[in-house]
Amino acid sequence: MSKTRVIALLSDFGLKDGYVGIMKGVIASINPQITIIDLTHEIPPQQISAGRFCLMNAYPYFPLETVYIGVIDPGVGSQRRGVAIEVPGGYLVGPDNGLFSGVLSQVQAIAAVALTNRNYWRVPAPSLTFHGRDIFATVGAHLASGISLEKLGQSIDIESLVNFPLEPIxxxxxxxxxxxxxxxxxxxxxxxxxxxxxxxxxxxxxxxxxxxxxxxxxxxxxxxxxxxxxxxxxxxxxxxxxxxxxxxxxxxxxxxxxxxxx
Structure with missing residues (x-):
């Protein structure tokens, strides 16, 4: 592991329960030197469009090579993909449900993988309701610690990423x-x-x-x-x-x- 990158966390978990803290604990267990910045955890439940906006709006203001972990995931446990995407400013990690399409409307993705390598998951058989803990936080921590994108899973076509477009003007x-x-x-x-x-x-x-x-x-x-x-x-x-x-x-x-x- 050659470097330590910043992680920015965004979710719809709120702060009443322990979900956010658990994700941070998972990240720290992998690399306690990682700086974690909470973008927000007050996205309305399952509101992908709101998360899309917040990520898009925040992206220009973080250090280069930041790892953005977004967990607004109404399809958790289903067949929707988990992905990691390399962009000019860093990496996007989370569900492939359009959450990252705001950022991708502003910058061109460089590469993307489906998160199929279980060696970088917290456990081989993750919870069907908490991929934020068992997959995304873990993968994001490895990325932030210098693991290359290619090791995290199978390469996928950038054009296949789910888009959540704005209503056209x-x-x-x-x-x-x-x-x-x-x-x-x-x-x-x-x-x-x-x-x-x-x-x-x-x-x-x-x-x-x-x-x-x-x-x-x-x-x-x-x-x-x-x-x-x-x-x-x-x-x-x-x-x-x-x-x-x-x-x-x-x-x-x-x-x-x-x-x-x-």
Whole structure:
């Protein structure tokens, strides 16, 4: 083992139970020198799209060669593949269910393997309900310790990886039609419209029969007022200054919005 890489962990396990700690214990048992960063464990249960967004958003801000272990796995124990994917910034380890397709929409995968080599699993016969412990944490720890991707299993075609695409943006007579792709802790509604589509143009968002004018910062509106702006993540979002846009508008993931240029 020639090097020690950072591991970034993401899951929908929450912190009430011991699942996250157990995964960290497995990693430390293999190599206690690994630095583990918790990206988040508060993804809503089974919400692959939310995990997709968080990984995609976080990927540019980690050190090169980081190993990202993502465990949002409603198909655990089924025939879905476990995979490890090499990308320019590091490695992605987890279920092949589209969780990594946000990152892969931004960068080109270099190589991918199905996790078929049981020598790098925690046990040869893993739990059918906790692959995060028995396969993904273990494989990720070996990768972070310098084991090569090729040793982890059978090479697979990059094009065969499951894609979980965003709803496509539609061009309308007055602007764009999009959807809500993520809702953060503050209740901000993050759309699937990237900043590049609107930069340099004035716009408004129409949602739930309300028209919300574009501004630059949250404080451009009075406390309690709705606002739309480009968030730090680089997507158009809807917010309430010092409030919660999801609660105000009563919307969920996938809700349609109209963006109109003015």
């Amino acid at each position: 539609k061009i309308t007579e007055k602007g764009l039609k999009g959807t809500i792709q993520y809702i953060d802790y503050f209740g901000n509604l993050i759309t699937n419209i990237p900043a590049a589509q609107v930069r340099g143009k004035p716009w408004s968002i129409i949602i739930k029969n309300q028209t919300i004018k574009h501004s630059l910062t949250y404080s451009d509106r009075q406390p309690g007022e709705l606002i739309t702006l480009i968030g730090s993540h680089g997507w158009v979002e809807i917010a309430v200054n010092r409030g919660n846009a999801q609660q105000r508008l009563q919307v969920q993931w996938g809700e349609q919005i109209n963006l109109v240029f003015r």
